[in-house]
Amino acid sequence: MDVGSRRSQRQRSAGPNKGEAREAQILDVTERLLLTTPFADMTMDEIASQAGISRSAMYFYFASKEDLLSALLTRTHGDIVRPSATLLNTGVAADRAIYQVLEAILVNWRQHGPALRTFLETALASPGFGDRWRTLVNENIDVMAEFIDRKRAAGHLPAGPPSARAVSSALFWMVEHEMYELFRSRHNRAAEAELVETLTLVWQRAVGVK
Amino acid sequence: MDVGSRRSQRQRSAGPNKGEAREAQILDVTERLLLTTPFADMTMDEIASQAGISRSAMYFYFASKEDLLSALLTRTHGDIVRPSATLLNTGVAADRAIYQVLEAILVNWRQHGPALRTFLETALASPGFGDRWRTLVNENIDVMAEFIDRKRAAGHLPAGPPSARAVSSALFWMVEHEMYELFRSRHNRAAEAELVETLTLVWQRAVGVK
DNA sequence: TTATTAATCGACAATGTGTCGATCGTCAAC
DNA sequence: GTTGACGATCGACACATTGTCGATTAATAA
Numbered sequence: 001m002d003v004g005s006r007r008s009q010r011q012r013s014a015g016p017n018k019g020e021a022r023e024a025q026i027l028d029v030t031e032r033l034l035l036t037t038p039f040a041d042m043t044m045d046e047i048a049s050q051a052g053i054s055r056s057a058m059y060f061y062f063a064s065k066e067d068l069l070s071a072l073l074t075r076t077h078g079d080i081v082r083p084s085a086t087l088l089n090t091g092v093a094a095d096r097a098i099y100q101v102l103e104a105i106l107v108n109w110r111q112h113g114p115a116l117r118t119f120l121e122t123a124l125a126s127p128g129f130g131d132r133w134r135t136l137v138n139e140n141i142d143v144m145a146e147f148i149d150r151k152r153a154a155g156h157l158p159a160g161p162p163s164a165r166a167v168s169s170a171l172f173w174m175v176e177h178e179m180y181e182l183f184r185s186r187h188n189r190a191a192e193a194e195l196v197e198t199l200t201l202v203w204q205r206a207v208g209v210k
Numbered sequence: 211m212d213v214g215s216r217r218s219q220r221q222r223s224a225g226p227n228k229g230e231a232r233e234a235q236i237l238d239v240t241e242r243l244l245l246t247t248p249f250a251d252m253t254m255d256e257i258a259s260q261a262g263i264s265r266s267a268m269y270f271y272f273a274s275k276e277d278l279l280s281a282l283l284t285r286t287h288g289d290i291v292r293p294s295a296t297l298l299n300t301g302v303a304a305d306r307a308i309y310q311v312l313e314a315i316l317v318n319w320r321q322h323g324p325a326l327r328t329f330l331e332t333a334l335a336s337p338g339f340g341d342r343w344r345t346l347v348n349e350n351i352d353v354m355a356e357f358i359d360r361k362r363a364a365g366h367l368p369a370g371p372p373s374a375r376a377v378s379s380a381l382f383w384m385v386e387h388e389m390y391e392l393f394r395s396r397h398n399r400a401a402e403a404e405l406v407e408t409l410t411l412v413w414q415r416a417v418g419v420k
Numbered sequence: 421t422t423a424t425t426a427a428t429c430g431a432c433a434a435t436g437t438g439t440c441g442a443t444c445g446t447c448a449a450c
Numbered sequence: 451g452t453t454g455a456c457g458a459t460c461g462a463c464a465c466a467t468t469g470t471c472g473a474t475t476a477a478t479a480a
Contacts, residue, residue: 019457040335043436057459059438121334124390125250162408170412173391174384180334181383198372202380205415228477229426253467267428269469427476435468443460450453 023061026051027072034114039069039122066129069122073132076112081139083108088147094157094209097147099200105175106196113183120180137172144168148207158208171203233271236261237282244324249279249332276339279332283342286322291349293318298357304366304419307357309410315385316406323393330390347382354378358417368418381413 029050033042044065048055062068083104088097109116123133148164151157160167182195204210239260243252254275258265272278293314298307319326333343358374361367370377392405414420 022458038337044438045436053458054460055437056439056461060458064438124331124334127248162404162411166404166408167412170384170388170408173387174380177383177387178380194372194376198376198380201372202377202412202416205418206412208415232427254469255467263427264429265468266430266470270427274469422478422480424479425477427474429472429474431471431473433468433470435466437465437467439464440462441460442462443458445458446456448453448455450451 019061022051022053023071026058026061026068027075030068030072031112031115034118039118040125066122066126069118070129070132072115073119073129073136076115077136079112080108080116080136081143084140085143088143094148094151094207095204098203098207098209099196101144102175102196102200102203105179106192109179109183110192117180117183120176137176141165141168141172144172151207156209167206171206174202175199229271232261232263233281236268236271236278237285240278240282241322241325244328249328250335276332276336279328280339280342282325283329283339283346286325287346289322290318290326290346291353294350295353298353304358304361304417305414308413308417308419309406311354312385312406312410312413315389316402319389319393320402327390327393330386347386351375351378351382354382366419377416381416384412385409 026047030042030047033047033050037046044058045055047068048058051058058068062071084101087100087104092100119129119133123130142165145163145165145168148157148168152159152164178195178199182191201210236257240252240257243257243260247256254268255265257278258268261268268278272281294311297310297314302310329339329343333340352375355374355378358367358378362369362374388405388409392401411420
């Protein structure tokens with residue numbers, strides 16, 4: 001049950017990397033289809049025909065429907081983790097850092113809204129995928145927790161309890177769910193801005209800045 | 211697609227309310243089964259045989275599997291909404307009120323953990339049920355928002371923005387998800403206490419008390 | 421006692437997943 | 451050039467599960 005593709009590593013041919021291309025194409029098709037159809041309502045047949053292959057050929061690339069989504073998660077992984085990670089390792093002040101992280105998360109939702117939505121939904125639907133998703137979210141939680149701990153040690157934020165980790169976890173899941181609710185339906189930029197504003201303030205107060 | 215039972219209202223008989231009893235029994239069986247099996251992995255056949263009837267007889271009581279869960283939600287509705295509602299209409303101080311609401315929510319999860327877990331999961335899996343679930347959670351959000359507004363008007367809490375409603379929403383979904391994560395796996399009372407403590411503090415700071 | 425409505429059942433149709441063996445094309449080595 | 455291995459693809463199958471339908475039995479009101 002290895003996640004992702006199951007083709008050989010060595011690329012040896014002229015019609016070069018036909019497989020790689022197909023796999024990427026399938027992921028593209030899936031994410032595009034996600035714009036109009038919930039993942040659960042989407043059949044392997046639908047994806048396959050959009051990609052111009054037969055349904056059973058899909059199983060050459062992905063062991064299951066869930067595995068396909070898992071591959072999409074892998075592909076998006078970087079985009080999700082990178083922003084906070086880089087940002088929080090600069091010397092920004094806590095209040096500004098919080099705002100910027102929230103902005104970065106918003107940007108992600110703008111770019112990958114349907115995918116992120118699906119990730120959360122599927123995380124609650126199937127334990128295997130849920131583990132993967134939680135692992136990823138935890139990366140972000142940890143980065144923020146360490147940031148808080150550093151600021152606490154430097155005397156810029158009040159010490160716990162609660163532990164930085166506990167606060168960070170609660171706040172991140174709050175953001176996750178609120179973004180989910182917002183992007184679940186049609187909405188405008190104003191609503192996005194208002195949400196970020198609210199979340200920023202809750203975060204700042206919760207960690208003790210301002 | 212009327213939610214819940216579809217039998218006649220008038221109860222007219224001796225072998226009194228056989229139907230009512232069956233329906234309740236099915237819900238009991240379902241909630242008990244939920245202790246060991248995720249709802250998604252649970253078949254109508256399984257529930258039926260536990261209740262001593264055939265699978266197809268289930269459809270006399272519930273139009274679909276989702277409708278069955280919806281009926282369970284209806285039955286649990288009171289337990290979920292009542293505590294906060296009554297509590298927040300007394301004259302408690304804000305900090306104390308927050309703690310007590312969180313304690314009440316914890317009690318609910320202790321009593322109906324598997325059901326509540328399923329409600330959240332299914333809310334993200336099927337739009338129809340999701341609407342019902344959100345309606346219910348919104349009742350709690352509104353009650354808390356009104357409470358905050360009253361305390362703000364009385365000068366006991368700093369005014370917004372953010373609006374009381376926005377803050378209440380963010381905080382409630384935070385609680386929802388954190389409880390979900392906690393009750394998803396085996397855990398002890400200490401972890402429960404710690405979570406309530408963390409959430410209490412985040413809430414109190416977020417609304418501006420303390 | 422009988423007509424009516426409640427309750428229950430078995431059989432069926434539909435849908436979608438994942439598996440398997442067969443096939444076909446393309447490159448690498450001979 | 452031929453051939454053999456493997457990458458890529460397909461159609462057919464088996465399986466699980468849902469929801470529907472018409473027939474049948476049980477209970478009660480008239």
